[in-house]
Amino acid sequence: MPRFDVEMSTLRGWSSDCDERCGLCCLCQPELLPEEAPYFRRYHSKSLVRKSRPHKHLALALKKGRGSCVLLQDRRCSDYGNRPHFCRMFPFHFHVGERLSVELDLSCRVAWEGGGVPAEEEAARLVEKNEDRIEETLRLSRSVYQEFRANCEAAGVWAEPEELREQVRGHIRSFKDLRFLGQLMLLANDDLDFSLDEVDLRQADFDLEELEDAAREAALSSMDSSDPVGLPVYCGPDWSWNLYMSSPEGVEWKILDDDGDLQHRGFASAEQVGLLPLTPEGEEELLRYVSILNERDSIMGNACHLVDMYGYADHLSNAYFGVIAVAVIDLLWRASMLSHFHGYEMDREGMREAIIFYDMDRLDAPTIGAFI
């Protein structure tokens, strides 16, 4: 039994395994822990780079500065037994806030296949191996959260996270409705407190085209090609690494190969991709994902980060509902884009592919707390 509370309810029913054809995790440039640095300096000195963000650290270099980790050969780690701590944690993300929450990266397509070890079992093993590190990080992050809550209360923008989650649970089926999402985004743009009961469909007097523009903007800004290294990668059913690079003209689809080279595959002007309607099965897959987002501490932590970043002018409820609404419309636009390039339907399968594309990016969003 760990010495602290562990939240891992979102892992229930999922499994953990790896496929040697994938290698998606090895595009993430793992940071080296201080105690790992001597080994890598000694045996892989030419494979290291110094990074200054979010803090100074050593990391493994990427092929041609933008491909996979230089130690990946034929999609296999060439020093697997000594791979860094961060590589050992994938496809799990350990979010340390007021408690430890273990989240499964749904960009790992093997997790959807149902084989391997139950995800909760594997996560429990990793928790046990990292107890000291987690406990130390918890001590620091709890004091950050106490300060955050005190700041919110002083500014009159605090809401109990569990109550916000309960509201989303109670309105979960509305999150497939574009009018509800549009109205939610209108209210979230205001800095006043509101409840989801107030998102009244009858008063949804916004233009659906506006929502489509917002969806396009959210998705395109997350695929901004001015920083190709940080671009989300979609690992396709054939294990190809697909990048979609946005520019003012539209979106270019490229394949990243094992040597770190980019091959052009297609182009679409932004107007060619419109929000496509989901089938009933696609809607159910979307709502299952929204339920997972709603239970993740990293999503709540992202809303907290936004409140802090904007100087406690927004209410936590606005920030939280806004984060979920933006996540849904970003996901829907990406699903429509994948449909355009790959011919997927907007059904369960198509939504699943969009989540595989989106989730790694979602888990990468800034948060109050730490990922260990």
Ligand code: SF4
């Ligand atoms: S994303 Fe999943 S299958 Fe792919 S390398 Fe990572 S753990 Fe393995």
Ligand code: SF4
């Ligand atoms: S060290 Fe190995 S496991 Fe880690 S990113 Fe590099 S190739 Fe992948």
